[in-house]
Amino acid sequence: MTIKDTPEEWEVRATDTPFVGGKTSVRTDDVVMPDGSVARRDYQVHPGSVAVLALDDEDRVLLIRQYRHPVRQRLWEIPAGLLDVPGENPLRAAQRELYEEAHVKAEDWRVLTxxxxxxxxxxxxxxxxxxxxxxAVEGERFAAEHEETDMEHARVPVGELVRGVLAGELHNNCLVVGALSLVAAREGDGLDALRPAEAPWPARPFES
Incomplete structure (x- = not known):
């Protein structure tokens, strides 16, 4: 048996969008179950995101720290942002986020996960x-707003990040997944064997 996620779409008898926000919305679908019954499923519709695990020559990861109101915590994170434009190239979006949030550029890009x-x-x-x-990127810094005006920056060794993740001290999804994926990639075929930066992404198809 191949362990691989596969696309599938069950019949939807009815759908409604009871809430539309600035970037996301909430959708309610009446979905036909395998036994023929119909179950209501509510979920957030999201444009998608990109995140960047930026690794420097001293084996440190570039982190930012900002307040996240839904969880009432100030979290350490890796640079990330929304795919604001439909069909937006995710690599270009990631490069933009790294510049805007850290004023940094990178020469080598790979898909981590x-x-x-x-x-x-x-x-x-x-x-x-x-x-x-x-x-570092030359020129003026991006004009931050809202939570980003209070943002902190740090560069943290990979081993220290992994320790913090396993100790329950770091909680941001992209940071946790990114740090552990980095370690797994190193112990596997190596970082240079990762997918190219422009690898297809069926979940969010994009233009070249």
Whole structure:
């Protein structure tokens, strides 16, 4: 048996969108179950996101720290952002986020992993990139707003991140998945064997 996720779509008898926000919405679908019954499923409709695990020459990961109101915590995270434009190239979006949130650019980009953050209640798909060959971006910094005006930055050794994840001290989804995926990739075929930055992403098809 091949262990691989596969596309599938069950019949939807009725659908409604009771809430539409600035970036996301909530959808209610009446879905036909395998036994013929119909069950109502509510979920958040999300444009998708990208995240960047930026690794410097000293084997440190670039982190940002900001307040997240839904969980009432200030979290350490890796740079990330929404795919605001339908069909947007995820690599370009990731490069933009790394610049805007950290004022950094990278020479080498790979796909580290793709995840659904909470598939039981949201259709958000995230592509996490590995970025290496880091350097500062010249020129003016991006004008931050809202939570980002209070953002902190740090560069943390990979081993310290993994320790924090396993100790329950770090909770951001992309940081946790990215750090553990990095370690797994190193212990497997190596970082240079990761998928190219422009690898297809069926969850969020994009233009070249």
């Amino acid at each position: 793709d995840v659904y953050t909470t598939p039981g209640g949201c259709d958000e798909a995230v592509r996490i990139f590995l970025a290496r060959g880091l350097s």
